[in-house]
Amino acid sequence: MKIRVKLFSILREYVPDYNPQKGVEADLSDGATVSELLSHLGIPVSEAPVVTCNGLVLHRGDTIQKESAIEIFQSVAGG
Amino acid sequence: MRFIRIEMSSQEVRVEPVPARYQGVGGRGLISLYINEHVPPACNPLGPENTLLFAPGLLGGTHLVNTSRMAVGAKSPLTGTIKESNAGGTFGDSAGRLGITAIIIEGCAPPGQSWLLRVDVDGKARLVSADEYKGMRTYALTEALYKAYGSQNSIMCIGPAGEQMLAAASIQSTDTKGRPCRAAGRGGLGAVMGSKGLKAIILDSRGRTTDAIMNQEEFEKAAGDFARAVRNSPFSSSVLPKFGTAGLVAPVNSMGGFPSYNATKGVFDGWEKISGEHIAELIAKRGGRTGHQGCSKCIIQCSNEFVDAGGKYVTSSLQYETIWSMGGMTGIDDLDTIARLDFLCDDLGVDTMSTGVGVAVAMDSGYKSFGDGKAAIDMVEEIAEGTELGRVLGNGPEAVGRYLSHSRVPVVKGQSISGYDPRAMQGNAVTYATSPMGADHTAGNVLAEYFTGRLDPLKTEGQVEASRRHQIMMAVVDSIGLCVLASHVLSTAEGGEAFVKAVNAKLGIDLELNSLADMGIRILKAELDFNHKAGFTNKDDRLPRFFYEEPLAPHNTVVQISDEDMDRTFEF
Numbered sequence: 001m002k003i004r005v006k007l008f009s010i011l012r013e014y015v016p017d018y019n020p021q022k023g024v025e026a027d028l029s030d031g032a033t034v035s036e037l038l039s040h041l042g043i044p045v046s047e048a049p050v051v052t053c054n055g056l057v058l059h060r061g062d063t064i065q066k067e068s069a070i071e072i073f074q075s076v077a078g079g
Numbered sequence: 080m081r082f083i084r085i086e087m088s089s090q091e092v093r094v095e096p097v098p099a100r101y102q103g104v105g106g107r108g109l110i111s112l113y114i115n116e117h118v119p120p121a122c123n124p125l126g127p128e129n130t131l132l133f134a135p136g137l138l139g140g141t142h143l144v145n146t147s148r149m150a151v152g153a154k155s156p157l158t159g160t161i162k163e164s165n166a167g168g169t170f171g172d173s174a175g176r177l178g179i180t181a182i183i184i185e186g187c188a189p190p191g192q193s194w195l196l197r198v199d200v201d202g203k204a205r206l207v208s209a210d211e212y213k214g215m216r217t218y219a220l221t222e223a224l225y226k227a228y229g230s231q232n233s234i235m236c237i238g239p240a241g242e243q244m245l246a247a248a249s250i251q252s253t254d255t256k257g258r259p260c261r262a263a264g265r266g267g268l269g270a271v272m273g274s275k276g277l278k279a280i281i282l283d284s285r286g287r288t289t290d291a292i293m294n295q296e297e298f299e300k301a302a303g304d305f306a307r308a309v310r311n312s313p314f315s316s317s318v319l320p321k322f323g324t325a326g327l328v329a330p331v332n333s334m335g336g337f338p339s340y341n342a343t344k345g346v347f348d349g350w351e352k353i354s355g356e357h358i359a360e361l362i363a364k365r366g367g368r369t370g371h372q373g374c375s376k377c378i379i380q381c382s383n384e385f386v387d388a389g390g391k392y393v394t395s396s397l398q399y400e401t402i403w404s405m406g407g408m409t410g411i412d413d414l415d416t417i418a419r420l421d422f423l424c425d426d427l428g429v430d431t432m433s434t435g436v437g438v439a440v441a442m443d444s445g446y447k448s449f450g451d452g453k454a455a456i457d458m459v460e461e462i463a464e465g466t467e468l469g470r471v472l473g474n475g476p477e478a479v480g481r482y483l484s485h486s487r488v489p490v491v492k493g494q495s496i497s498g499y500d501p502r503a504m505q506g507n508a509v510t511y512a513t514s515p516m517g518a519d520h521t522a523g524n525v526l527a528e529y530f531t532g533r534l535d536p537l538k539t540e541g542q543v544e545a546s547r548r549h550q551i552m553m554a555v556v557d558s559i560g561l562c563v564l565a566s567h568v569l570s571t572a573e574g575g576e577a578f579v580k581a582v583n584a585k586l587g588i589d590l591e592l593n594s595l596a597d598m599g600i601r602i603l604k605a606e607l608d609f610n611h612k613a614g615f616t617n618k619d620d621r622l623p624r625f626f627y628e629e630p631l632a633p634h635n636t637v638v639q640i641s642d643e644d645m646d647r648t649f650e651f
Binding site for chain 2: 012046050054
């Protein structure tokens with residue numbers, strides 16, 4: 001399945017020529033998990049990535065649904 | 080280790096030793112304990128019975144990184160509660176290095192008088208007439224003061240808003256470049272300073288008499304470990320230096336929790352244009368700066384210098400909360416306008432958050448239209464002009480709502496919420512409602528719980544406990560002088576351990592990290608006690624009705640925390 005992903009913060013540096021308007025398309029197998037998506041994009045856990053879908057934070061083991069609009073941030077605290 | 084006590088009616092200046100019961104606490108802790116003991120809770124905040132205190136953190140002036148915050152406190156004319164507000168820049172570090180435990184400003188100067196307090200490198204304090212500086216905006220004021228006293232000074236000062244004693248007036252603080260772009264913004268402490276006839280405090284920044292550290296070697300080691308923990312966190316080592324706190328715009332909008340158009344929506348239509356990513360790109364293109372170190376001994380360096388299309392300086396330290404209040408809340412998506420509004424508020428000495436929310440309330444009432452940048456700028460300029468509307472706006476969002484007969488006013492105890500909608504973040508609903516400070520962005524922000532996936536922001540489970548934990552922790556953080564942006568490392572093993580070791584080494588004691596909570600609880604109890612004596616009850620620990628009644632898109636939720644649960648927050 002093809003999933004459209006938008007990246008934020010320095011995570012954009014993991015995709016060469018990243019286009020902020022379009023995001024990046026990830027071609028994943030059906031039932032792929034959040035962890036697999038991060039591996040696919042080459043984003044290491046050390047960057048504290050947070051994956052959201054429709055504004056809800058997903059956990060590492062959650063499956064990515066078909067046609068999801070995914071956004072990935074670095075973990076933040078308030079200020 | 081000394082108190083500098085000033086009686087403004089007689090201009091008497093006294094330097095005193097610090098009583099035993101105030102030792103071992105600093106910053107907010109010291110201020111709250113002192114106010115609860117000495118300030119009549121029913122006093123007029125703008126009258127002679129209120130006391131204004133300035134206190135660096137317990138570890139201010141030491142080598143611990145990110146620990147140069149300056150706490151300021153009094154009874155607030157905006158909320159009527161006890162209030163601590165803290166500011167960055169260089170003032171806290173300079174105060175610590177002069178061995179100042181607190182500056183205590185009592186009484187009021189006779190009407191019409193204006194004074195500045197000067198503390199020189201030997202710690203000698205004197206009041207000097209500030210008549211020639213009356214009415215000055217803060218940028219011109221600090222420029223004149225640096226000319227008169229030299230560049231090696233730290234300044235905290237008020238602008239025209241504080242001199243007019245407006246309830247949302249701030250106290251501005253100079254950053255490493257001497258610009259008054261940092262603020263003790265919340266709660267109208269600028270008005271208290273103005274009511275006392277004090278225009279500015281100037282501290283020599285070359286002090287070398289920091290309070291003794293009991294175990295120097297242990298302290299240096301802990302400080303090194305703490306710095307490493309800050310560097311190991313992606314938030315403090317990547318997000319903040321590159322994007323500043325503006326890096327929060329994208330994630331908070333993604334969560335549907337960015338209060339927009341006077342908190343009628345949770346996502347702002349133009350959010351990508353005001354995101355940290357876009358700001359960094361624009362600043363780079365125009366030759367401004369990101370990754371700017373605004374505060375002493377900071378290794379996060381989240382500040383910025385925003386310039387116009389011609390490369391000319393507009394403002395510095397353009398932060399998330401200002402972008403939220405002057406952008407999301409008002410519907411303005413033009414960064415040049417938002418930056419100009421940030422500068423204006425700093426220059427006039429008024430809280431960007433309260434002012435942006437006030438403008439948003441005015442727009443929501445139909446007074447002006449959402450997104451009208453020119454109208455927003457004109458309204459803020461009216462504060463300096465002292466027009467009727469200017470005075471209303473400078474007195475905070477509740478005053479604006481009353482003046483325009485508009486009831487959607489997002490405040491608790493008179494102070495506006497911050498850039499996290501309580502309907503999309505139930506834990507922040509608890510903090511806004513229950514904090515002794517009124518609705519507040521640093522008193523106990525539980526955002527990190529959501530981003531780590533520990534808590535679901537839309538459900539009630541765990542929110543009260545999380546708010547309690549964060550409020551306790553922040554009382555400690557504000558007493559030590561640590562910046563909130565470094566405080567998240569306290570929840571890592573490395574950071575938490577290093578921090579408590581630093582405190583132990585300073586005081587020659589042997590606490591565990593979770594015993595630091597006792598310090599936080601003691602401080603909160605003093606604040607709650609003062610508020611109780613000032614007439615506040617649990618009925619004041621509630622959000623405005625619309626938060627319980629108007630669902631917020633896109634999640635279409637309301638605040639679901641029950642009154643009973645709100646009232647459990649301070650079951651320590």
